[in-house]
Amino acid sequence: MNQSLEKYLTAVDRHLKPLPVSERADIVKEIKSTMLELESEQMSSKQILDRLGNPKDLAKAYLKDLLVKEKRCSVKRFLILWAFYTAAGFSGMIVIPVLAVIAPVFLLCAIAAPVLGAVKMFDYLLNLQIPFIQNMQIVFYGIIDLNPVAEFFCSAFFGILLFFLGRGAWKLLLLYLEKLSHTKKNLS
Incomplete structure (x- = not known):
């Protein structure tokens, strides 16, 4: 069997991924035996590949055939699917919106905090007296009032x-999805 036929079998196997390994192996063996029969009838590899068609279409045909034959409609399967979709629905109403809002807001604040701290520090150092900047300050429980240079370093740390x-919230959202x-x- 030449290399083009082996590549074809590999492609069919790749498109049969939803099936268990044993069923995939049986299907690939069946296709391989068909190829060997056609080779024994003096058909070229190109003619064999033309006769079999696109590997993706052949794999889809096998998958559809197995889905029609398979009758896995049991109470246990129904309960598992019901539990999954219920849990996914309720957790999705909370987890996805919260993480989808928190991640970009934290990232925007991570940029804004050091920028505003730097603007306040330059306003203080150059005595520019920019409106509203002098009113911004970091106060720790009303006990410690920091000067603008220290506020810049605190805002950089908070940034x-x-x-x-x-970033962690974004990765957590992607991991959850x-x-x-x-x-x-x-489950499917």
């Missing part, structure tokens, strides 16, 4: 902290 919080999608694929 870094907010950046990591925003990925796990949800993976679980749904496993």
Whole structure:
């Protein structure tokens, strides 16, 4: 069997991923035996590939055939699907919106905090007297009143902290969606 036929079998196997390994192996063996029969009838590899068609279409045909034959409608399966969609729905109403709002807000604040701290520090150092900037300040429980240079370093620290919080919230959102999608694929 030549290399083009092997590539075809690999492509069919790749498109049969939703099936268990044993069923995929059986289907690939069946296609391989068909190829060997056609080779014994003196058909070229190009003619064999033309006769079999697109590997993706062939794999879809096998998948559809197995879905029609398969009768997995049980109470247990129904309860598992019901539990998954209920949990995904209720958690999705809270988790996705909260993380989708928190992540960009924290990232924007991570940029704004050091920028405003730098503007206040330059206003203080150059005595520019920019309106509203002099009223901005970081106060720790009304006990410690910092000068603008120290406020800049505090705002830079808070900017870094907010950046990591925003980045973490974004990664958590992507991880949640990925796990949800993976679980749904496993249930289907």
